[in-house]
Amino acid sequence: MYNQVVMDHFKNPRNVGVIEDPDGVGEVGNPLCGDMMTIYLKIDENEKRISDIKFQTFGCGSAIAVSSMLTEMAKGKTLDEARKISNKDVAEALEGLPKNKLHCSNLGADALHMAIQDYDDKKAGIVRPREEREEKHEHGDGETCYCPYCDVELDEKASFCEACQRDLTEEH
Incomplete structure (x- = not known):
C-alpha cells in the first residue's frame, strides 16, 4: 500500500520534536478522525529563513511521513519559498500516497502555512483568537x-x- 519513500519517512521520521519558544506554530487536524499535526518553526531573522523546524504528529503512517518530508522540504528555505510548498509538492516528494491518504498531504502544507502565518502575526503584533476545535x-x-x-x-x-x-x- 505504501511505497518505499513513504515507508522510510514513516519508520525513520526526520525532525520529530518540539522547539522550545518557537517563532511560529501551526496545528491542524481532528483528534476524532485520527490525524493531528503540529509544526514548530525557528526563523533566522536576518535572512527570513527557516533555521529549524520540528513536528509532532499523531496519526497514520502517511501523516507521519508527510510531516517528516514536509520538514525536510521546508528546512533552510526562506519564508517566501516555504509559503509556496503545496500539498501536491509534498505528495510528489513522497512519490505518491494511497488515494485515501491524500488528505494527509493537505494537513502538512496547511500546518506549515499556519506556522508561517503565526510567525508573521507575532511580528506584526497581531493576536488572533485560537479557533475552538470542532470535535465532531x-x-x-x-x-x-x-x-x-x-x-x-x-x-x-x-x-x-x-x-x-x-x-x-x-x-x-
Whole structure:
C-alpha cells in the first residue's frame, strides 16, 4: 500500500520534536478522525529563513511521513519559498500516497502555512483568537470514511470496525 519513500519517512521520521519558544506554530487536524499535526518553526531573522523546524504528529503512517518530508522540504528555505510548498509538492516528494491518504498531504502544507502565518502575526503584533476545535466528525453526502485505526473503508454511520474490531462510537 505504501511505497518505499513513504515507508522510510514513516519508520525513520526526520525532525520529530518540539522547539522550545518557537517563532511560529501551526496545528491542524481532528483528534476524532485520527490525524493531528503540529509544526514548530525557528526563523533566522536576518535572512527570513527557516533555521529549524520540528513536528509532532499523531496519526497514520502517511501523516507521519508527510510531516517528516514536509520538514525536510521546508528546512533552510526562506519564508517566501516555504509559503509556496503545496500539498501536491509534498505528495510528489513522497512519490505518491494511497488515494485515501491524500488528505494527509493537505494537513502538512496547511500546518506549515499556519506556522508561517503565526510567525508573521507575532511580528506584526497581531493576536488572533485560537479557533475552538470542532470535535465532531461529520461527512458531506457521498464522502468516503475510513477507520482511524486501520484505514479500512467504512460506512459513515459505522460504530464498530469489523476489520480491527474497535469501537468507533467516540472516535468516529
